[in-house]
């Protein structure tokens with residue numbers, strides 16, 4: 001194995017987390033920073049125009065990580081044998097290439113509720129520990145709203161998030177989400193226009209006494225120059241957003257807002273097609289990483305500091321493969337690595353209207369939401385065992401607009417899903433429906449965890465990560481509660497028909513509870529006894545190792561990207577301002 | 588060497604002119620006489636004919652508009668199966684294969700080419716000679732199989748894909764739905780068509796971009 005010239009900082013992964021760390025360190029210090037990306041390079045805006053093809057991009061997922069390389073295995077309980085994810089279609093996707101999943105996300109960008117960061121303390125105070133679901137591992141992040149708020153602002157300004165404040169320095173503002181935590185600044189860009197059905201949703205929600213607001217989205221509503229001087233034009237509402245790269249650069253991506261700046265810094269470099277297999281450590285010090293290129297050649301890349309910023313679950317897996325930290329054991333409760341694996345409780349419905357919606361127009365994250373059930377579900381919820389919810393939002397854009405959006409029909413209208421009668425109904429409704437969705441709080445449990453699979457290996461012979469996860473009664477009650485509220489609104493909106501789905505997960509359920517909304521496995525916290533990284537995302541035992549990304553979140557929450565970006569900014573600040581001055585434990 | 592196989596399709600679907608109406612209802616105005624011979628990449632002619640007939644039962648031409656045969660769905664499926672998808676180039680294919688566990692989607696060993704080859708054979712060589720209800724009965728009998736799930740899904744894909752993939756001939760599927768194609772911008776329209784249809788003559792991705800493009804299955808053979 002060839003040993004390469006050492007660098008000061010090696011970063012694994014080029015999504016939001018890796019590129020925020022990389023750009024900040026390279027811009028603010030003289031250190032050499034090397035980002036290793038396992039996929040290919042940034043293909044440019046023209047390529048994204050060329051990729052506006054639903055078959056190749058959305059269905060076959062040419063731009064995503066190839067399942068052939070090995071993704072994960074999953075199972076619903078530790079008594080079952082896990083099977084691998086063999087193909088996309090049954091499973092969402094994992095990004096690959098410069099920008100990772102952050103290059104073709106949907107850009108939905110709400111902040112978490114302020115109490116989310118101290119959720120264990122909050123819920124115990126509110127309900128008492130005995131009212132929390134059995135076997136829960138709910139825990140605090142080790143930070144508070146005040147710690148993270150400035151970094152939320154920084155992330156929004158870098159991305160150019162479009163939205164409307166609902167709480168500016170404690171002052172509630174109708175039209176924004178009045179339930180959100182106090183913001184120090186208004187959104188950098190105004191909200192997107194509200195489409196037809198979302199307007200009906202807003203009206204109905206108001207009638208019911210709720211507080212509708214435009215969902216914050218990190219696609220630009222207008223031309224915008226961010227604090228780093230990056231100018232981008234506004235969204236064209238092309239309808240090829242989630243899973244597609246943006247052909248005009250309006251959707252925030254590390255390739256648009258961070259890479260161009262980082263590349264001007266002398267110490268910064270990127271190496272693509274490098275799949276990191278191990279973090280090499282000697283005692284309590286990381287000394288670099290081992291990676292393999294596409295031809296199978298292995299390299300040792302020495303570094304003074306290592307930042308893991310791979311896909312959520314790959315962060316945990318790399319630690320496991322490297323023998324760093326103690327594997328969590330659900331029987332004894334010992335170990336912290338792999339614990340608090342969560343998803344998000346997806347609850348949705350489809351509604352049907354008598355008018356065309358032009359579902360091919362719009363952008364990812366373009367929706368109208370209410371925050372009335374975005375946090376605590378109050379006495380009504382508690383009475384039926386539903387403690388926490390999520391934003392309820394309504395959208396109509398098919399995104400993508402045609403093949404995958406086809407075939408939504410009111411339940412029971414046709415007897416089979418093929419043939420003339422089905423076709424007539426599917427054609428008739430093809431542009432006359434919309435969707436509600438909630439991406440809700442998912443509590444961590446003792447029995448939901450990650451470890452290495454004993455049977456299946458990746459392309460290079462390393463064990464795949466095994467996800468063991470299932471819903472509990474708590475999620476089923478939560479879903480029933482939210483679904484009821486959704487149906488209430490849809491009825492008032494004047495829906496001709498409604499397909500309610502009062503069960504958790506509108507996308508995939510057990511045994512496939514894993515996707516780009518996955519959380520945990522290498523969580524942050526106030527104590528090494530219950531977390532893998534400290535509140536600055538520095539590894540508790542190996543102080544020159546930082547593990548940044550969705551892996552740090554101890555609970556499943558609302559759309560996580562903005563929070564992940566804010567945590568990365570906070571980690572970068574701690575690394576630069578504190579750690580570099582005096583390398584050692586920050587907490 | 589394998590003998591080159593062709594499928595003959597009616598020119599009505601492949602080359603006929605469709606008049607676009609603002610209600611989204613396409614009308615075949617000027618169907619040419621004669622046939623188009625399309626070279627096959629994976630199917631034999633016999634197989635292709637069975638697939639044409641089966642897809643037409645899944646998505647028939649009827650009072651709500653044209654169907655799978657007119658859109659050239661069989662050409663789409665043939666191209667997909669001959670490309671990287673057909674041979675599972677991007678699927679995780681390491682054993683052991685456990686097909687008994689529910690909820691995982693397809694966990695089997697066979698690739699789409701193999702699944703189609705066996706599935707089409709099961710529909711029977713005489714499938715094309717049966718009347719509609721009898722064909723439906725045969726499809727009904729395999730409705731629970733993974734082959735049928737693929738066939739149905741691919742029929743929808745072939746109806747509404749970009750025409751570079753071989754289906755959606757003449758943009759017939761997009762006209763059926765009033766879908767304008769992958770237009771680069773609706774910035775002028777957004778927020779102005781509230782409950783009102785915005786329907787323009789659809790364009791393919793190549794027409795919109797203005798330069799030739801190739802689908803994945805042509806760039807990378809299976």
Ligand code: SF4
Nearest residue numbers: 235236238241246363
């Ligand atoms: S909808 Fe807007 S942000 Fe999304 S890809 Fe199209 S132009 Fe870009």
